[in-house]
Each structure stands twice: as C-alpha cells, then as structure tokens.
Amino acid sequence: MLKTDDDQLKAAQAENTRLNIQEYLDRRELLASTPQRLFLQVNAPCNADCLFCSKGYDYPVFDFADYESGIGRKLEPVLTRAREVVLSGSGELLGLPEAERLLGYFNERFPHVDKFIATNASHPNRRVWELIAESGSRYTLQLSLHSSDAASHGLMTRRGFHDQVMENVRYLAAQRRKGGNPALNLMFIMTTLNVEKLPDFVRFGAELGVDRIQAGYFYVYEAQQKFLSLFFKQDLANRMIDEARTVAENLGVKVDLPPKFRGPGAAAPAAGGSSDPCPEPWHQAMVNPGGRILPCDVYGDFPESLAEKDFDAIWNGPAYRELRRKAAAGQGCFLTCPRQNPAAIDRWESHVIRRHKEDRLILKEYHEAMRRP
Numbered sequence: 001m002l003k004t005d006d007d008q009l010k011a012a013q014a015e016n017t018r019l020n021i022q023e024y025l026d027r028r029e030l031l032a033s034t035p036q037r038l039f040l041q042v043n044a045p046c047n048a049d050c051l052f053c054s055k056g057y058d059y060p061v062f063d064f065a066d067y068e069s070g071i072g073r074k075l076e077p078v079l080t081r082a083r084e085v086v087l088s089g090s091g092e093l094l095g096l097p098e099a100e101r102l103l104g105y106f107n108e109r110f111p112h113v114d115k116f117i118a119t120n121a122s123h124p125n126r127r128v129w130e131l132i133a134e135s136g137s138r139y140t141l142q143l144s145l146h147s148s149d150a151a152s153h154g155l156m157t158r159r160g161f162h163d164q165v166m167e168n169v170r171y172l173a174a175q176r177r178k179g180g181n182p183a184l185n186l187m188f189i190m191t192t193l194n195v196e197k198l199p200d201f202v203r204f205g206a207e208l209g210v211d212r213i214q215a216g217y218f219y220v221y222e223a224q225q226k227f228l229s230l231f232f233k234q235d236l237a238n239r240m241i242d243e244a245r246t247v248a249e250n251l252g253v254k255v256d257l258p259p260k261f262r263g264p265g266a267a268a269p270a271a272g273g274s275s276d277p278c279p280e281p282w283h284q285a286m287v288n289p290g291g292r293i294l295p296c297d298v299y300g301d302f303p304e305s306l307a308e309k310d311f312d313a314i315w316n317g318p319a320y321r322e323l324r325r326k327a328a329a330g331q332g333c334f335l336t337c338p339r340q341n342p343a344a345i346d347r348w349e350s351h352v353i354r355r356h357k358e359d360r361l362i363l364k365e366y367h368e369a370m371r372r373p
C-alpha cells in the first residue's frame with residue numbers, strides 16, 4: 001500500500017515512464033503517456049561569450065513570476081510525471097538573481113524528478129553550488145568547459161575565469177565523492193580551435209572522477225561561425241575521436257563521442273525501415289519561455305505553442321503525430337540529424353541549425369559579425 005505523497009508521485013512517475021517506453025517500442029502516434037524528459041528553456045544573461053555559442057544577443061531573460069503563473073501552471077502535471085527535467089537555455093541560469101529561488105521551487109515541487117543543469121561552472125556564489133550538492137533532490141550538472149587548460153578555455157569562453165571554474169569543479173567533485181550528489185558530466189563542444197585538446201580533456205575528467213565526459217560537434221547557428229566547424233577538418237576530428245576513445249578505455253572513464261566522418265564515397269544517409277528510430281519525439285519535449293514547443297535542440301521550425309493550446313493538444317496534435325510517423329519510418333529530420341543518424345555526419349546540412357530566419361535576424365547577424373569581443 002502507498003504510504004506518502006512522495007510514494008504516490010514516484011509510482012505515477014514510474015508508470016508514465018514504463019508506458020512511454022512501451023509506446024515508443026510500439027511506434028504509437030497517439031500517446032497516453034507524457035514525455036519522460038522535459039527541457040525548460042530558462043534564459044539568462046551570460047558572463048561568458050563562447051566563440052561558438054548559439055545564444056544570440058537579444059533574448060528575453062527568464063522571469064520566475066511569469067513562469068509560475070503562465071506556462072509553469074500548464075506544465076505542472078507533465079513535470080510531475082516526468083523522470084527528468086532539463087533546465088537549460090541561453091546564458092547562465094545559475095547566475096540569475098532568482099537562481100536560489102528557482103532551485104528551491106524545483107526541489108520542493110518536484111523532489112522526485114531528476115534535475116539536469118548545464119553551466120559553464122564559473123559562478124563565485126558558493127551557496128548555489130551548495131544548494132545543488134546538498135539538496136534531497138538528485139542533480140546532474142553538465143559542466144561545459146570545452147578544454148581543461150587555461151589558455152584554450154580562455155580562447156573558447158573569451159573570459160579569464162579559469163581559476164574560478166577549476167575551484168568550483170574541484171569542490172563539486174569532492175561533494176560528489178562525499179555524498180553522491182551531484183552527478184557530473186564534463187562537456188566538450190568540438191571546434192577547429194580546441195579539438196586537439198580533447199584527449200587531455202578526457203585525462204582531466206578521469207583525474208577528477210566525473211561520471212562521464214561528453215563531446216559533440218559544434219553546430220553553425222550564425223554564418224560567421226562556420227569555420228569553427230570540423231566539417232572543414234574531418235581527418236583531424238576523426239583522429240582526435242580515436243585518441244580520446246583510447247585514453248578513456250585506458251583510464252576506465254565513460255565517454256560519449258560523436259560519430260566519425262566517413263569521407264568521400266560513403267553511402268548517402270539511410271532512409272526508411274530503421275528498426276531503432278530516434279526516440280526523442282516520444283520521450284521528450286522542449287519548451288521555451290514564450291511557450292513554444294520544439295521536439296529537440298537541432299529541430300527546425302515547429303508550429304506549436306502553449307500560448308495557444310494545452311500541452312496534451314500539442315503532444316497528440318497533427319504536428320507531433322506526423323513527426324512520430326516520419327521518425328518511425330527513418331525519414332524527415334532523421335535524414336540530416338547529426339545526433340541520431342551517423343550517416344548524416346558527412347552532410348554540411350547536418351552541421352547547420354536552420355530555424356526560420358526573419359529579415360530582422362539576418363540584419364542582426366550582420367551586426368553580430370561586426371561586434372568586438
């Protein structure tokens with residue numbers, strides 16, 4: 001028999017997760033389950049200016065009161081059943097004046113949901129790190145460092161806070177060893193300027209004792225960033241991926257590395273009949289602060305918003321059902337997906353994020369190209 005509210009929440013969550021997995025395995029278009037993972041975009045100012053960053057410069061900053069009375073209310077039942085909530089978005093949410101309140105809100109309302117936060121790990125406010133490490137909730141922190149040495153970390157972030165980052169990262173690793181919280185993932189976005197540091201980054205992660213090291217290709221959001229793409233240095237990318245994998249095997253640390261380039265003459269991306277389609281249209285949804293819904297971070301335009309509909313109407317609406325139908329057939333966005341389709345990696349389109357661009361944005365890109373760091 002169920003004893004507490006917490007037991008009931010956990011039971012409902014486990015049942016939703018089980019059903020969600022089954023509905024993916026059955027390739028259902030209409031789902032009785034809700035997503036087991038919800039990405040909430042919490043946009044904040046950033047104290048860094050990473051060379052490769054996708055964030056742009058004119059986004060609205062997260063407002064907790066707006067969230068609580070608006071999309072937060074619509075999402076509450078979905079979040080209650082979710083297995084994991086990913087708090088990410090443009091900028092550094094842990095640097096928000098409301099960061100402590102935000103963490104408190106998710107800890108109290110959704111204690112049974114795993115929380116995942118991406119951060120550049122630079123914040124000097126120790127209280128924020130303590131709230132994450134000490135909370136009864138389980139956190140995973142993605143520490144986006146992109147290099148372990150001061151010079152290339154400074155090159156990537158265009159900031160000189162390497163010492164503070166290392167102090168925080170070592171504190172978090174010590175907390176992880178002591179109390180098990182938070183789990184730590186080190187993130188390395190691979191560009192032409194830092195990829196040669198990847199094997200050393202794996203050594204650094206092993207020495208720290210992190211849970212895993214993740215590397216992923218840089219995607220071009222703004223035209224002037226394009227020469228950071230390893231599409232232009234494919235042999236080098238492949239060599240570094242091999243070397244990083246060998247280092248990880250020798251040191252016994254978990255590493256997620258992207259697929260290698262296959263070179264000229266490789267077969268075109270496969271379509272149709274995939275026995276293992278991309279699970280993201282079944283397992284997750286991303287929500288931006290205005291309520292816009294996206295199936296994943298590399299998806300193009302998706303015409304759905306919580307400003308106009310309730311979550312269930314979107315989750316089982318025509319756009320999601322078509323997406324699931326195409327995904328089950330290994331078609332649609334799967335053909336150029338850099339994460340789910342290893343064969344797509346040889347196509348330039350897979351390295352470029354092409355959301356709808358208005359004239360205003362094209363002009364904005366021009367001004368950004370002229371900016372000074």
Ligand SMILES: C[S@@+](CC[C@H](N)C(=O)[O-])C[C@H]1O[C@@H](n2cnc3c(N)ncnc32)[C@H](O)[C@@H]1O
Pocket residue numbers: 052053054055088089090091092118119120142143144187189217218219220221
């Ligand atoms: C936009 S950041 C925001 C959170 C936090 N500031 C951070 O750096 O982790 C979220 C993640 O997206 C990654 N990212 C940013 N721009 C990217 C790009 N152009 N291609 C691939 N990943 C990118 C970052 O490295 C980070 O891991």
Ligand code: SF4
Pocket residue numbers: 046047048049050053054055089090091092119120144157
């Ligand atoms: S720290 Fe994150 S949001 Fe800030 S510039 Fe770097 S990648 Fe972008």
